Amino acid sequence: DAGVIQSPRHEVTEMGQEVTLRCKPISGHDYLFWYRQTMMRGLELLIYFNNNVPIDDSGMPEDRFSAKMPNASFSTLKIQPSEPRDSAVYFCASSSLTSRIYEQYFGPGTRLTVT
């Protein structure tokens, strides 16, 4: 298993542009998490899904952020329009309640730079 896969690994965009980050969780995992990592705030949970259903999106900073999980093997995090303060590393993680939910498997992250 390749683990959690994220794309792109790096994204540089201009302010106002739409950005879409993608994630493929580990097969069989029923939980998927989106995090944002910055120097100031550390690791923040943005939203998480269980069986493709969003459970808690209270961490999503603004309406400019949206996330979807159309099926068990794919999720997107979209920022529209993007702003320079959105620059961060965005991580996707997955886990399984049937095994150990606390053992979250993280993807390599997408480093987003908004100029």
Next chain:
Amino acid sequence: AQRVTQPEKLLSVFKGAPVELKCNYSYSGSPELFWYVQYSRQRLQLLLRHISRESIKGFTADLNKGETSFHLKKPFAQEEDSAMYYCALLGGNSGNTPLVFGKGTRLSVIA
């Protein structure tokens, strides 16, 4: 409210010196605590959990409910320990609540 506090953003120690990464939590119930680590150019991964009472790569962490702390310790730091360390809390008894992470501490071990 569930909260994890890591008071140090950066901790620098010399190789061979003892290391203690501090973690305090706020939770009214009976928590599970974890340490995650992110080495340079690697993914964030689980290092250890308090229930296991295990030593991983020489690191140990004891849950102190009286002080609401879960400090990570190692008697002799090595250069390869340099990484970002996150303390995390699992609250709730349903087993399906997400982890709450601290802001992280970057450990730098100086040769």
